[in-house]
Amino acid sequence: xxxxxxxKGVINRALLGDRRRPGILSSLLYFILLGGIGFLFLYPVLxxxxxxxxxxxDITDPGIEWIPTAIYSGNYSKAFATLDFQKAFVxxxxxxxxPALLTTISSGFIxxxxxxxxxxxxxxxxxxxxxxxxxxxxxxxIPRFMMFSRYQIINTPWTQFLPAAFGQGIKSALFVLIFMQxxxxxxxxxxxxxxxDGAGRMGVFFRxxxxxxRPAIVISVLFSFVWYWNETTQASLFFGTQIKTLPMRLxxxxxxxxxxxxxxxxxxxxxxxxxxxxxxxxxxxxxMPLLLLYFVLQRQFVESIERSGxxxx
Amino acid sequence: xxRVSLSVTSRESITGYLFFLPWIIGFIVFTVxxxxxxxxxxxxxxxxxxxxxxxxxxxxxxxxxxxxxVDTVFSAYLYDALLHIACATPVIVVxxxxxxxxxxxxxxxxxxxxxxxxLPVIIMSGPVISDLLGKYSLGLTDESPLLFSFMSSLPPFxxxxxxxxxxxxxxxxxxxxxxxLLFIAGLNKIGPELYEAASIDGASAWESxxxxxxxxxxxxxxxxxxxxxxxxxxxxxxxxNGKIQSHLHEIGRPYSFSSAMSWIYFLAVLxxxxxxxxILGGAKRKGDAK
Numbered sequence: 001x002x003x004x005x006x007x008k009g010v011i012n013r014a015l016l017g018d019r020r021r022p023g024i025l026s027s028l029l030y031f032i033l034l035g036g037i038g039f040l041f042l043y044p045v046l047x048x049x050x051x052x053x054x055x056x057x058d059i060t061d062p063g064i065e066w067i068p069t070a071i072y073s074g075n076y077s078k079a080f081a082t083l084d085f086q087k088a089f090v091x092x093x094x095x096x097x098x099p100a101l102l103t104t105i106s107s108g109f110i111x112x113x114x115x116x117x118x119x120x121x122x123x124x125x126x127x128x129x130x131x132x133x134x135x136x137x138x139x140x141x142i143p144r145f146m147m148f149s150r151y152q153i154i155n156t157p158w159t160q161f162l163p164a165a166f167g168q169g170i171k172s173a174l175f176v177l178i179f180m181q182x183x184x185x186x187x188x189x190x191x192x193x194x195x196x197d198g199a200g201r202m203g204v205f206f207r208x209x210x211x212x213x214r215p216a217i218v219i220s221v222l223f224s225f226v227w228y229w230n231e232t233t234q235a236s237l238f239f240g241t242q243i244k245t246l247p248m249r250l251x252x253x254x255x256x257x258x259x260x261x262x263x264x265x266x267x268x269x270x271x272x273x274x275x276x277x278x279x280x281x282x283x284x285x286x287x288m289p290l291l292l293l294y295f296v297l298q299r300q301f302v303e304s305i306e307r308s309g310x311x312x313x
Numbered sequence: 314x315x316r317v318s319l320s321v322t323s324r325e326s327i328t329g330y331l332f333f334l335p336w337i338i339g340f341i342v343f344t345v346x347x348x349x350x351x352x353x354x355x356x357x358x359x360x361x362x363x364x365x366x367x368x369x370x371x372x373x374x375x376x377x378x379x380x381x382x383v384d385t386v387f388s389a390y391l392y393d394a395l396l397h398i399a400c401a402t403p404v405i406v407v408x409x410x411x412x413x414x415x416x417x418x419x420x421x422x423x424x425x426x427x428x429x430x431x432l433p434v435i436i437m438s439g440p441v442i443s444d445l446l447g448k449y450s451l452g453l454t455d456e457s458p459l460l461f462s463f464m465s466s467l468p469p470f471x472x473x474x475x476x477x478x479x480x481x482x483x484x485x486x487x488x489x490x491x492x493x494l495l496f497i498a499g500l501n502k503i504g505p506e507l508y509e510a511a512s513i514d515g516a517s518a519w520e521s522x523x524x525x526x527x528x529x530x531x532x533x534x535x536x537x538x539x540x541x542x543x544x545x546x547x548x549x550x551x552x553x554n555g556k557i558q559s560h561l562h563e564i565g566r567p568y569s570f571s572s573a574m575s576w577i578y579f580l581a582v583l584x585x586x587x588x589x590x591x592i593l594g595g596a597k598r599k600g601d602a603k
Contacts, residue, residue, distance in 0.1 A: 030420050037412060038429045040483055044445040045432070110336040117329025118322070125333065132344055136547055136582070138557055138575040142354070142568050143347035145561070146367075166339025176336070201328055230438030233549045237558065251440035283444040287436040294428075294435045301435070302427045302494065 052076070052281040059277050075281035082257045083249045083282055089289065092229055092245040095157055100224035102164040103172055107220055110167050111179025112209055116191065133173040137234055145237055159238035160228070170227045175220040182213040219304040222297065229290060250286040253279055355572035376566065376573035387574060390553040395581055398545045400474045401485045402589070405541045406534055409489040413496030414526075427493075434490035439549030446484050488544055492537035499533035500526070535593035542589060546582045553578055 051059070055072040058064050079085075113119075114126065144163075148154040153162075163169050167176060194204045210217075232247050240248055249256065257274045294301060355376055357369035380387050416427055464475060478485065503526065511521040548554070557578065560571045 027420065030415055030418075034412070034415055034426050037408075037486070038426055041429055041433065041486055044483060045436075048445055106335050106339075109332050113329050113332025113334075117325050117332065119326035119329035119333070122329070125337075128340065129336070132340065134543065134583075134586070135344065135348060136543070136575075136579055138547075138554065139351050139572075139579050140344060140347035142561065142572050142575070143350040144343065146350075146354075146568065147347070163339060163343045165335070166343060167336040168339040168343040205332075226435055230436075230441075232439045233547075233554065233558070237561070247438045247440045250444065253440075253444075279444060283441055287441055290435050294432065298428050298431075299424075302424075302431050 048280045048284055051277050052079075052284050054277045056275055056277070059275055072277075075277045076285065078257075078261070078278050079253075079282035079285050082253060082260055082278075083246065083285060084244070084256075085246075085285060088244055088246045088249045091243050092247070092289070095160060095235070095243070095245055096225050096228040098157070099160050099164040099169055099228045100221050102161055103167075103169040103175060103224040104217055104220040106165055106167045106169075107172060107175035107179050108210070108213065108217070109205075111176045111181075111216075112183050112205055114176070115180045115183035116188075116209070129173050129176060132168070133171070141234060141237060148238060155239045155242040157239065157243070160235065164224075170224065170231060175216075175224065178219060179213060179216050182216040183209055186212050215304070218300050222293075222300060222304070226290060226293075246286045246289075250282055253282050351572045352576070354568050355576055357569060358566065359568050361567070372569070376570050377577060379570065380574045380577055387553070387556060390551075390556050391578060391581060394546070394551045394553040394578070395585065396473065396477060397481075397551065398542055398582065398585055400477050401481070401488065401545050402538055402541045402585075404478055404485050405489045405492055405545075406537050408486060409492035409537055410496050410530065410534070412489070412493050413500060416493065417497050417500040427497075430493050431490045433487035437487060442484070442487075442548075443550055446487070488541060488548075491544075492541060495533050495537050495540070496530065499530050503529045531593060535589065538589040538593055539586060542582065542586055546578075 050066055050068065052075055053071045053073070054064070054068045055070060055074075058068045058070075058072075114122065114129075144159075145154070148159045153159055160169075164172070167173075190208050191204050194208050199207060229245075230247060232245075232251060235245060236248055236251075254274060257278065261274070354369070356372060356374070358372050360368045360370070362368070412430060416423055416430075460479075464472060467475060507525050508521055511525060516524065545551075553574075557571050557574045560566075560574070561568065563570060
């Protein structure tokens with residue numbers, strides 16, 4: 001009887017698992033659920049990848065859904081030209097890296113001030129800082145546009161750089177809070193020791209605080225970079241008529257395609273007509289830089305939020 | 314002696330302010346002034362003459378009235394946006410919680426799955442979404458007649474939200490990347506000794522989930538709900554956002570009408586945020602913990 005019970009316990013544990021190891025049943029459930037949801041997540045991306053290499057004949061063939069008859073790169077060369085890829089890529093890079101660095105530098109200084117010094121009214125400033133996170137860009141966008149027009153920096157990158165340099169860029173409040181968290185997490189004795197050794201305020205900041213906050217710097221640069229890269233609403237209003245980034249080019253893909261290759265309304269151009277495959281190739285090209293970045297730095301992105309300390313205390 | 318210590322503290326606050334100063338300047342120039350000015354222009358008619366001088370004429374709530382009563386589509390777009398936010402947020406929070414619960418356990422391929430679920434955060438921009446998600450919908454309700462007849466039997470006030478969620482499932486899921494990580498961070502903060510103690514006291518896994526895990530995650534649920542609402546509300550492809558931008562340079566009422574609409578939208582979103590705080594805020598657990 002006892003042996004039977006023990007055997008039952010062993011089977012139970014194998015199926016359902018215990019604290020140390022997941023069992024077979026729960027593992028199965030895990031893979032089915034996560035695999036299913038994961039597939040839903042990736043479905044649009046996979047679909048895009050497959051569509052983008054199809055020949056025009058494959059796309060119209062209802063029998064072919066997932067497996068193309070041949071790998072066709074013509075879509076990519078057309079999409080490359082339509083996006084004006086090289087130029088748009090350089091624009092995107094310049095208009096994402098610079099604000100990302102500016103946001104990081106300004107958030108670092110601001111976060112340091114909040115974390116390491118006591119000054120009157122600090123709590124109230126902190127409340128205001130958090131409040132800025134809730135103010136949507138739609139509300140500030142129009143007056144900012146008018147202000148930038150008045151100072152004649154509309155249609156220049158400064159419209160994006162200046163707010164970033166003063167801690168008002170995309171989700172800047174978040175990065176200030178992350179820096180604050182990092183700067184307040186190491187003992188003041190370190191600062192004092194450096195000060196006794198003759199370091200000034202700036203010396204302490206650059207030699208002690210900045211190296212301590214390296215993870216925060218990584219988070220801030222990466223996330224601002226991605227958010228600035230993907231931002232189109234403000235960007236197209238502030239400089240969209242002069243400078244086109246990759247996502248903006250993608251937004252007007254159909255129009256630019258028709259100006260280059262002729263409209264599909266014209267029967268002579270039927271062979272060149274814009275089809276799903278070409279626009280999918282365009283989409284793929286426009287997200288490719290980010291995808292590459294993500295493949296290389298996936299760890300930094302995914303683990304960052306846990307390490308950021310933004311989640312509480 | 315006293316004088317020295319006083320000067321040390323005041324020197325400290327001066328240095329603190331110096332580090333903080335960029336934010337104060339930016340806050341006043343790029344946030345406070347625009348917010349106040351936005352209220353001002355939403356209440357005035359703005360005329361810009363050739364040399365760039367701006368003349369404002371008081372119009373009261375005229376543009377707010379026009380937005381809600383005269384404009385044929387704004388109120389419909391507003392309703393759609395709010396429905397979108399109100400339906401998507403609970404789904405995002407619950408899905409993110411479930412995924413986080415799975416991902417926090419030590420299963421194989423955990424890092425891979427995390428990478429998959431976070432991917433949308435990296436590539437999500439307005440044009441990409443309209444290209445990837447706009448062209449196909451999951452079409453669950455079209456393909457399965459059984460599901461359709463089940464849905465039709467639901468009371469009418471439930472039908473809209475349920476149809477909406479099913480039709481936009483992938484889009485909604487794509488917004489949950491950051492929230493999943495928030496929940497994982499929250500789960501990692503619960504000490505294992507709590508579960509040990511509960512299991513010694515005879516609690517089942519189910520019980521300790523509801524009595525330990527859920528209460529601890531409540532602040533994180535609030536955080537993800539707030540984050541979701543802000544993300545979805547700012548999502549560039551919502552008609553209401555396009556509408557606000559399209560009237561920016563409108564002849565006759567430049568800036569003003571757009572500003573009025575953006576304020577109406579912002580206040581409506583604030584009400585939704587208020588609901589989130591009411592539902593998930595609850596007793597101030599965070600204060601107790603300190």
